[in-house]
Amino acid sequence: MPLLEVNSLSIHFGSVRAVQDVSFSVDEGIVYSVIGPNGAGKTTLFNLITGLYTPTSGSIRLNGQEIQGRNPCDLAWRGMARTFQNLQIWMNMSAIENVMVGAHQHLDTSLFKALLRVRSLSRGEAELRRQAADLMGFVGLDAYVGARADSMPYGALKRLEIARALAMKPRLLFLDEPAAGLNPKETQEVDALVRRIANTGVTVVLVEHDMKMVMNLSDRILVLDYGKRLAEGTGAEVRRNPDVIAAYLGGHA
Incomplete structure (x- = not known):
């Protein structure tokens, strides 16, 4: 099928x-x-x-x-995930935060846990950041893990958008x-x-x-x-x- x-x-x-x-x-x-x-x-x-x-x-x-x-x-x-013909990047965020946004559906961010700052939630965020850094390496953006999105060249931003889509685990x-x-x-x-x-x-x-x-x-x-x-x-x-x-x-x- x-x-x-x-x-x-x-x-x-x-x-x-x-x-x-x-x-x-x-x-x-x-x-x-x-x-x-x-x-x-x-x-x-x-x-x-x-x-x-x-x-x-x-x-x-x-x-x-x-x-x-x-x-x-x-x-x-x-x-299902996608990228766009015209860049859809949050320029006021860091590069790695853009990738992390793509994985939001895989993180348990219930209001109750957030209010109590449950330790497992913090561990989940740390793991999400590690996975986002790995994805940036996969798309060839190791050098930009600590960069702001608005400081990156256009070609790197195209690959950043792909990394964000991959963070959705499609x-x-x-x-x-x-x-x-x-x-x-x-x-x-x-x-x-x-x-x-x-x-x-x-x-x-x-x-x-x-x-x-x-x-x-x-x-x-x-x-x-x-x-x-x-x-x-x-x-x-x-x-x-x-x-x-x-x-x-x-x-x-």
Whole structure:
């Protein structure tokens, strides 16, 4: 059974059909990429699956259970996490605190314990900080464990957001353009990081415009165009698909 199943998914904003009757499935343990020209509906599709939008029609199943219309907090408890196309970092906090926020659901912070400052709560916070530091090391940010977020370069902040998502201990991780705005060296670092994440058993769904990264990493690729499914397959199959070539390069190509 696939980990994620999307069936006939659509959303309309007035007369605009941003996603139209899209179906696909994602097996556990793979890297699945969603590509397409600007405005193809990729981020909208992410927002539908991760609970930010409610679909007009269609269904979404996570591990066999329908999840369309559920809020992001509920989906986080079910093992889903994501990053965003535009950075969502708390700049007034330290780097490690940003990562710790991602793990809040795994810490027992009941009001009664907080009022009494129960020792187990303090131990839990210390363990959470240690785990956050380990995650920062995993994404290559050892040097920033003691830094404030507003002192970090843009490329490091992109990886910090990934570390925060990993702190949620997801089974399914959505990465929305993790290499956007990065230089070639930083892009290679993110490429290697996505591969490390997949090697831990986390299923990754990736939106990315860097085709070299997509082709290097992806087990399967879905191509969207004007909100519709245009093609799906392996990198080799998608690369030679005439409809994909036409969508990216124009029909004359």
